[in-house]
Amino acid sequence: MQQEYKMMSESEVTVSELMKPANSNFSGKIHGGYILGLMDQIAYASAAKYSNAYCVTASVNRVNFCYPVSVGDLLTLKARINYAGSSSMVIGMRVESENLKTGAINHCNSSYFTMVAVDENGKPTKVPGLILKDQEDVRRFAKSVKRQALTKERDREFSQEDFTIQPYLEQLKDYNVMIDVPLQ
Numbered sequence: 679m680q681q682e683y684k685m686m687s688e689s690e691v692t693v694s695e696l697m698k699p700a701n702s703n704f705s706g707k708i709h710g711g712y713i714l715g716l717m718d719q720i721a722y723a724s725a726a727k728y729s730n731a732y733c734v735t736a737s738v739n740r741v742n743f744c745y746p747v748s749v750g751d752l753l754t755l756k757a758r759i760n761y762a763g764s765s766s767m768v769i770g771m772r773v774e775s776e777n778l779k780t781g782a783i784n785h786c787n788s789s790y791f792t793m794v795a796v797d798e799n800g801k802p803t804k805v806p807g808l809i810l811k812d813q814e815d816v817r818r819f820a821k822s823v824k825r826q827a828l829t830k831e832r833d834r835e836f837s838q839e840d841f842t843i844q845p846y847l848e849q850l851k852d853y854n855v856m857i858d859v860p861l862q
C-alpha cells in the first residue's frame with residue numbers, strides 16, 4: 679500500500695469553553711486538573727482527525743500553568759500535530775484565556791501530548807506521514823525529535839541499571855538536602 683502524507687493543518691482543532699464556578703477552587707480559579715482534562719480531549723480530537731483512527735494518550739510532556747484561569751473567562755484551546763512517527767503523534771497545544779469584560783487575552787498553558795493510533799485490538803497502527811511545508815513546520819518537527827532524544831537520554835542515565843551515584847554526591851551538596859548515604 680502506498681504511504682499517505684498529510685499536512686499539519688489537517689490536524690487543527692480549536693475549541694472554546696466558558697469557565698464555570700463548578701470547576702473552580704475556593705478563590706475562583708479553575709482547577710488545573712479540569713484544564714488538563716480539556717487538553718486531553720482536544721489532543722485526542724486532533725490526533726484522531728489526523729490519523730482517522732482511535733487514539734490513546736501515551737504521555738504528556740511538560741505542562742506549565744503560567745497564568746491562572748478565572749470563573750467567567752472564555753478558555754480557548756488550539757491543537758495541531760507537530761510530529762508523526764510510525765504510530766505515534768505529538769500534538770502541540772496552546773491554551774489562552776480571555777477576560778470577557780476587559781478583552782484581555784492571556785497565554786495560560788502550552789503542552790505536548792503524545793497520542794498513539796490503535797486498531798480494534800488496542801495495537802499501535804500506522805499513521806500518515808507529515809508534509810513539512812515551511813520553516814515553522816520543520817522547526818516544530820525537529821523540536822519534537824530533539825525532545826524525544828533528550829527524554830531517552832535522561833531515562834537511560836537514570837535507569838536503575840545505568841545510574842551511578844558518585845558524580846551526584848558532590849553535585850547535590852548545593853541543594854536543600856542532607857546526604858546521609860552510607861559510604862560504600
Ligand SMILES: CC(C)(COP(=O)(O)OP(=O)(O)OC[C@H]1O[C@@H](n2cnc3c(N)ncnc32)[C@H](O)[C@@H]1OP(=O)(O)O)[C@@H](O)C(=O)NCCC(=O)NCCS
Nearest residue numbers: 733734735736737762763764765766767792794796800802
Ligand atoms: C500507548 C500504547 C498503545 C503503546 O503500546 P506499545 O505496545 O508499548 O507499543 P510500542 O512500543 O510499539 O510503541 C508504539 C508507539 O508508541 C510510542 N510510545 C509508547 N509509549 C510511549 C510513551 N510513554 N511516551 C511516548 N511515546 C510512547 C512509541 O515510541 C511508538 O511510537 P512510533 O510507532 O511512532 O515509533 C500502550 O502503551 C497503551 O495502550 N498504553 C495505555 C494508554 C492509555 O490507557 N491511555 C490513557 C487513556 S486514553
